[in-house]
Amino acid sequence: MELLTVSGISLVEQGSEVLRQISFSQRSGQKLAVAGESGTGKSTLLQIIAGLIQPSAGEVRVNGRRVRGPAETLVPGHAGVAYLSQKSELPHALRVGQVLRYANKRPEAEAQALYELCRIRHLAERRTDQLSGGEQQRVALARLLLGAPQLLLLDEPFAHLDRGHKRLLQAIIEELGARLAITCLLVSHDPPDTLAWADEILVLRQGRIVQQGPPAQIYQQPVDEYTAALFGEYNLVRGPDCQALIRTAGRPAAPQLLVRPEHLLLGPVGPGGVSGTVKTIRYFGSYYEVEVRLRETTVRARTSTSSLAPGEVVQVSVAAGGGWLLPLSADL
Structure with missing residues (x-):
């Protein structure tokens, strides 16, 4: 009613x-x-x-x-x-x-x-x-x-x-x-x-x-x-980095990818991901925030491990079901 x-x-x-x-x-x-x-x-x-x-x-x-x-x-x-x-x-x-x-x-x-x-x-x-x-x-x-x-x-x-x-x-x-x-x-x-x-x-x-x-x-x-x-931290990725990350998620091409930090996965360099360099690691108690420089974009990911170090090369991918494709008209 x-x-x-x-x-x-x-x-x-x-x-x-x-x-x-x-x-x-x-x-x-x-x-x-x-x-x-x-x-x-x-x-x-x-x-x-x-x-x-x-x-x-x-x-x-x-x-x-x-x-x-x-x-x-x-x-x-x-x-x-x-x-x-x-x-x-x-x-x-x-x-x-x-x-x-x-x-x-x-x-x-x-x-x-x-x-x-x-x-x-x-x-x-x-x-x-x-x-x-x-x-x-x-x-x-x-x-x-x-x-x-x-x-x-x-x-x-x-x-x-x-x-x-x-x-x-x-x-x-x-x-x-x-x-x-x-x-x-x-x-x-x-x-x-x-x-x-x-x-x-x-x-x-x-x-x-x-x-x-x-x-x-x-x-x-x-x-x-x-x-x-409004509702939390996010990454907005465009250009070649966007297309590369979209491929890791099995999504169709789009001009922008919006992805929350917890939906980015970091791992050893190998096939199926996008390589990037760790810039900064910050500790927030229940998680670590890791800044990774891709080809044209710096993204932030969340991880429970502290094993990474600045300067290390890692593979970045989007978790299954993570990330949201946005049209260019969805800019701030």
């Missing part, structure tokens, strides 16, 4: 087109993420869905009901939709217990279970101005969940958190769907965070959707270099 339907949403501000014909849907229980570099309209799109910004064209429906923007209603927002902004926006200097009591629409037993889920029961007597950034974000999340929303919009929820608080909030968001039957739509300024969480990812560029699909497809088969760059 479609919980959220976004149809032809566009937004023009001060003569500039911020969003252009955005359309997609989200099923109940589906984990959907929106990725893109800063300024692509991700947060604006979320606020339109929440009813906080009036679109110039198009409409949003939640459970079949149209979301009205601030130009159409005195009180912005939509019943059943909760929006968690980058800032917690908690009332200043109130005790956490007070803030939560004012917001609670659930039976007490459900509320206590929710506080346990959000890891905030120990914070009840603290004032909101005494909380760390991560604690504030978890209290703000619990406050929204007390309203029993069906759709939770998460706008860069990890943006200002240290590693520990970020991992804790990620774990909480992961549990929400199963335990509370709440559907989540998440925007992150760090798109790799979405790969392990999302069922489907929308990639925005300059206010438009340029790719939509499951995380593995977005990562392994990006439509362009922009999308590839």
Whole structure:
């Protein structure tokens, strides 16, 4: 069942087109993420869905009901939709217990279970101005969940958190769907965070959707270099090096080959590969990154071994199923 339907949403501000014909849907229980570099309209799109910004064209429906923007209603927002902004926006200097009591629409037993889920029961007597950034974000999340929303919009929820608080909030968001039957739509300024969480990812560029699909497809088969760059390291190979590497993968000729470092294989020189010279080796804990100079291109590969040395000649090939052919129009 479609919980959220976004149809032809566009937004023009001060003569500039911020969003252009955005359309997609989200099923109940589906984990959907929106990725893109800063300024692509991700947060604006979320606020339109929440009813906080009036679109110039198009409409949003939640459970079949149209979301009205601030130009159409005195009180912005939509019943059943909760929006968690980058800032917690908690009332200043109130005790956490007070803030939560004012917001609670659930039976007490459900509320206590929710506080346990959000890891905030120990914070009840603290004032909101005494909380760390991560604690504030978890209290703000619990406050929204007390309203029993069906759709939770998460706008860069990890943006200002240290590693520990970020991992804790990620774990909480992961549990929400199963335990509370709440559907989540998440925007992150760090798109790799979405790969392990999302069922489907929308990639925005300059206010438009340029790719939509499951995380593995977005990562392994990006439509362009922009999308590839959002989700991790990559090599873009052209010219003779491109054609030689394509042959090692058994692919047809193409002007560009995009390949992730982990999909490049290094080995002794022999038939069936492309020879290159090791330039640099860097240690990253769980793997080594090896820079190899081919005929015209320097590529980066990942390996678990440290047996290589700068200046050594190696054979480079593409792992089976690795690499993605791009047309020239797919440049940044």
